[in-house]
Amino acid sequence: MFPIRNEKRTCTDTVKIQHFLEHAQTGFLGLSSEDVPYVIPLNFVWLNDAIYFHGAEEGRKVTYIENNPLACFTVSENYGTITSPIPAKTDTAYMSVIIEGSLVRLTDINEATQAMQVMLDKYVPGYYDRPLGRPHLERYVSPLGSKTGIYKLNASSVSAKEKDIILDRMFHEGRTIQNERA
Numbered sequence: 443m444f445p446i447r448n449e450k451r452t453c454t455d456t457v458k459i460q461h462f463l464e465h466a467q468t469g470f471l472g473l474s475s476e477d478v479p480y481v482i483p484l485n486f487v488w489l490n491d492a493i494y495f496h497g498a499e500e501g502r503k504v505t506y507i508e509n510n511p512l513a514c515f516t517v518s519e520n521y522g523t524i525t526s527p528i529p530a531k532t533d534t535a536y537m538s539v540i541i542e543g544s545l546v547r548l549t550d551i552n553e554a555t556q557a558m559q560v561m562l563d564k565y566v567p568g569y570y571d572r573p574l575g576r577p578h579l580e581r582y583v584s585p586l587g588s589k590t591g592i593y594k595l596n597a598s599s600v601s602a603k604e605k606d607i608i609l610d611r612m613f614h615e616g617r618t619i620q621n622e623r624a
Contacts, residue, residue, distance in 0.1 A: 453537065453602035462537050462602070463488035463517060464564070471495070471595075472514040473506040480506050486515070487560045493541055493595040494548075494557035504591065507545050515541045515595055523613040524605070527622075535607040543598040547591050551576050554592040 453459060469486045472479065482503060486495045493515045497503060507513070521535035548554040559574045579590065 451603040451605060453604045459539055459600065459602045460488070462519070463493075463539060466517045466519055467565075469493065469495075469515050469517040471503070472516065473503065473510065474512075475506040475509040485561065485565060486517075487557060487564055489557060489560050491597055492543075493597070494561070494592065495595075496558065496561070496590050496592045499589045499591040507547070507593070511545045513543065513545050513595055515543075517541075521607050524608050524611045525613050525617065525619075525622075526611070527619060533605060535605050535612070537602065537604040539600060539602045541595060541597045541600050543596045545593055545595050547593055551579060553594075554579055557592055557594070 464487075467485070468483050470481050471484050472481045474480070480502065484495045484497070486493050488494075516538065518538035519536060521537070524533040524535055526532050548557070555574055555576050558579060562570060562574060579592075
């Protein structure tokens with residue numbers, strides 16, 4: 443793992459990182475096969491120090507994973523732009539987490555069902571009136587005709603960066619340097 447160059451942006455608060463990963467909506471899975479990179483946005487859950495996601499059992503993503511299970515997963519949230527009278531000091535409030543590790547396709551139906559239940563609870567909380575059943579995962583076939591594979595990225599490293607919001611300096615529509623000087 444490479445150290446974070448701008449150390450003052452490093453976040454080591456594991457509770458904050460955990461909360462961020464549990465609530466962020468989209469992550470980006472970075473894969474590589476034969477020196478060709480491939481990055482795709484995904485819905486995901488952070489559970490038991492691992493990233494879980496699902497998708498078709500076939501396709502480019504699966505081919506890349508089979509050829510090289512090493513992966514990087516990035517999650518980032520932009521909280522707005524921080525203004526400054528000095529243009530070069532204009533900045534962004536954000537948090538980002540990079541997780542590196544090795545991907546495995548789940549074969550344990552109980553772990554897969556748990557991961558998918560957590561995903562449903564995250565993206566459609568309270569929508570279903572009963573928990574997801576194992577038979578659903580065992581039998582489900584997408585409208586395109588493929589079964590669903592559930593994958594786990596076991597984290598070998600987790601690094602996080604952040605820049606806090608500065609309330610009185612956040613940009614909003616209509617804010618100009620002229621009306622700040624008035």
